[in-house]
Amino acid sequence: MKYIEKYGMKLSKIGLGTGRFGTRIEEEISFEMLDRFVENGGNVIDTARNYYEWVENGRGISEKTIGKWMAKRCRRSDVYISTKGGVRNENINFFVNLSYNNLLDEIEQSREALQTDNIDIYLLHRDEQERHVEEIVENLQKIQEKIKAKAIGVCNWKAERVMKANKYAKLHGLIPIQIIQTWWSIAAYTPDMWNDPTTTYMDQNMYEYLKKHNMLGMAYTSQAKGFFQKAISEGVDNLDPFLKKRIATPENLERLERIREYSNKNGISPTAVVNGYITDNEVDGIALVSCSKLEQLYDILENCDVIINEDWLKEMAVEK
Template identity: 35%
Template sequence: MRYIKLCGRAVSTLALGTDYFGATVSKEDSFAIMDRFLAAGGNAIDTARLYASWLPGGSGASETTIGEWMKARQNRDQVFLITKGGAVDKGSIERARLSPSDLRYDITESLKALQCESVDLYFLHRDDESKPVEEIMPTLAEFVQEGKVKALGASNWKVSRIAEANAFCEKEGLPPFVASEIQWSLARSTPEKHDDLSLVCMNEEEYDYYLATGMPVFAFSAQAKGFFIRGAASGVDSNNQKAISRFASEENIGRLNRLKDLMAKKGMSAAAVSLASLSSRPFPVSTLIGCKTLAQLEDSLTAADATLTQEEINYLTNGQKL
């Protein structure tokens, strides 16, 4: 496993996504997946207050399952624990819940479900650009001061807003955002293609900021909903409709074809090539792997030590000859 440096910790370049843990992924299967991930050298586990809330009986299930696992295994100190708050129910997430009372409610409920006193990294799950950063960051600073949160991050925030928030924090002596979590994979996409305008997807402006600042990025949907894995094995049409509508552009099909070429040349899996195309960038990147089965986890773990050169990344993304 490779690691990035964040908050004075070595954080695995594979982060375990847990959207459905305790809901459509049973408690027993969730425990087995987390056990295997930790044994493989992974330590970054990513959850959210929102996760599984769109499923019957799923509200809080992911955090609760992780909390029960850490209590059963007595391994909280081995986990780089990430959660998120400030979002509203799926389907109505155009604006976030970022009032002091909403944020305090979420962090309180998260810590209760996770059965711990603090999380290592706390992301705001969404932004509300109508709300000034001056009204948001002081509340988050209180969480840090109270020991509930060790560090702060912004999920689905544009870099212009992150920069604005951090400039305010520097001026006021408050803890800044130290990491970002956005949608990013080898397949280019947009919020419109996801049918969710509250998302932020990696683009040139976003990328330039992370390159210039060195801010670590956690990439969600990093495997493009299996677009490359299924596409490499059985062709683009073998993907489900969600993956096709979000990722099956002419540009991304070209990237898929070049990925298959690199797989053959380097003896790597589709998962390893696609994830390494992100984690081998010049700034720190951890890719989220949303595994529902141990078999899916094992496939993703083929990327644990995988790297690509900048020339290979250029070949994948724009066809520049090797």
């Protein structure tokens, strides 16, 4: 397992995404995934208050599943918990409320579900662009102090808003936004991947800002839904039609051949290449992985230590 030291934490560069834990993935399998992840050196567990909220009794179940696992296995001190708040949703409709009172209510619910007083990493899950960024920064400070978070950040924020927030924080001696979570993978992004205007991706502005300020990027959908691995093992024509529609663009098909060539030449798994695009990037990154099957997690963990050539990674840099 590769690690990075940031904000007083030694973080695994593979993080476990847990959005379906307790809903689409039953508790027993969720526990086994968490067990295997930690046994193999992983220590970053990513969740959110509103994951699978559209499922009956789904709100908070991911957090609750993690909390039960930590309590049962006595693992709280072995992991860093990252959770997100400020959002309610109904299917693809998101309702953002970054007022202090709402964030406070949600964080109390998160702490109860996770069975812990301290949240290591706290992120705002969406931006509320109608609310002044200065107020949001102040609210985030209060939450950070209350939960003694080691790092604070945002998810699905555009670079311009992050810059404005951090300018205000610097002027007033406050903690800046330290971590950005966004869509980031070796696949070239297209709007069809999400069909959701409230999500963001690693564009050139954000990439350069993180690099300049030595900030941490947390990459969700870092595996591009397994597109490259599945395409190499099964063939593009045999892929799920929805996956093909989302990702099989001419540029990504070209990237597929580059990944296949690099993997064959170096005798490594395509999974190692997909992981390494984030974990060996010149921007400090954590690849968040979400698996529906244990076999997928095993594949990722078995191939997370390979070092990918720096020059090749630069050649593969997505036009952002």
